[in-house]
Amino acid sequence: FADGVLAGRRVLISAGPTREPLDPVRFITNRSTGKQGFAIAAAAAAAGAEVTLVAGPVTLPTPAGVARIDVESAAEMHAAVLARAPAHDIFVATAAVADYRAAAPAERKMKKSAETLTLDLVRNPDILADVAALTSGRPFCVGFAAETHDVLAYAEDKRRRKRLDLICANHVGAGKGFEADDNALHVLWEGGSRELPLADKRELARALVALIAERYAAA
Ligand code: PMT
Numbered sequence: 014f015a016d017g018v019l020a021g022r023r024v025l026i027s028a029g030p031t032r033e034p035l036d037p038v039r040f041i042t043n044r045s046t047g048k049q050g051f052a053i054a055a056a057a058a059a060a061g062a063e064v065t066l067v068a069g070p071v072t073l074p075t076p077a078g079v080a081r082i083d084v085e086s087a088a089e090m091h092a093a094v095l096a097r098a099p100a101h102d103i104f105v106a107t108a109a110v111a112d113y114r115a116a117a118p119a120e121r122k123m124k125k126s127a128e129t130l131t132l133d134l135v136r137n138p139d140i141l142a143d144v145a146a147l148t149s150g151r152p153f154c155v156g157f158a159a160e161t162h163d164v165l166a167y168a169e170d171k172r173r174r175k176r177l178d179l180i181c182a183n184h185v186g187a188g189k190g191f192e193a194d195d196n197a198l199h200v201l202w203e204g205g206s207r208e209l210p211l212a213d214k215r216e217l218a219r220a221l222v223a224l225i226a227e228r229y230a231a232a
Contacts, residue, residue, distance in 0.1 A: 018226040020061030025101040025152065026054045027094055027108035027140065029069030031087040035132070036119040043109050044191040047071030050107035052218035054079045057105075060222050065101065067093045069108060087111050087137035094140050099150025103229060106141040106156050109191070113137060142175045153229050155179045161186050165199060172201055179228055181221065202228055 028050020032040040047068055054066045055076035064079045067090055075081045084090045087110045098104055113134035145154040156177045158168035161184075168182035182199040183190050190196055197211040198221065209220045 017061040022062045023101040024057045024062040024103045026105045029071040031069045031111045032085045033111045033114035034118045036123045045109035052214045056218040056222040098144045101152045104152040145176045157181045159183045159185045
């Protein structure tokens with residue numbers, strides 16, 4: 014891993030989960046800890062990049078030399094990322110963004126009454142797809158695809174549909190991907206792929222940043 018491979022480059026990273034409120038005390042979220050995204054931010058900074066990290070609610074310290082913006086919901090993450098994306102060369106979307114939010118979050122705490130409760134959910138905007146669709150100032154776009162089965166097929170479909178430069182297929186499940194300290198990725202691009210074998214998320218992040226720098230230079 015050559016130091017300085019991203020010198021002079023501006024890298025934007027989304028990390029962690031989002032929280033979608035149901036009422037003032039409850040929300041929908043997922044198991045992302047932000048560990049993988051924060052490790053990529055640290056590795057990109059170590060490679061010489063100027064790094065901006067847009068983080069959902071996590072309990073991790075900010076990596077040295079990284080500018081951090083904290084958000085909660087997918088809508089807030091969308092606004093924070095889209096406002097900054099055109100000023101960056103590379104966008105790495107590691108965040109596990111909630112696909113849906115409550116259609117109308119309650120203003121007061123919801124009370125227990127009936128035996129069953131149905132929640133009305135609406136789709137959240139797709140942050141990565143919107144960045145990749147920018148017509149001016151579009152950064153080099155790196156996505157993640159967390160899947161429990163048919164990982165490569167779903168990842169390739171996401172790469173094409175969202176028009177990404179790279180996609181990192183991430184096999185998740187018990188003890189893998191979300192929450193764990195280790196992770197493994199299969200990175201795909203138009204005409205090529207590379208496997209980054211199971212390793213500590215920090216080591217994997219350094220290998221991924223080296224690969225991103227290589228593909229960015231080839232683009
Ligand atoms: O945080 P950790 O505990 O370390 O775990 C790391 C991780 C498993 C969360 C991470 O490595 C990972 O795989 N992140 C992507 C999680 C995911 O749910 O991906 P997805 O298949 O829902 O989304 C595909 C891509 O689109 C992702 O790059 C995602 O950031 C992006 N996306 C998705 C939905 C949305 N509304 N906006 C987005 O930008």
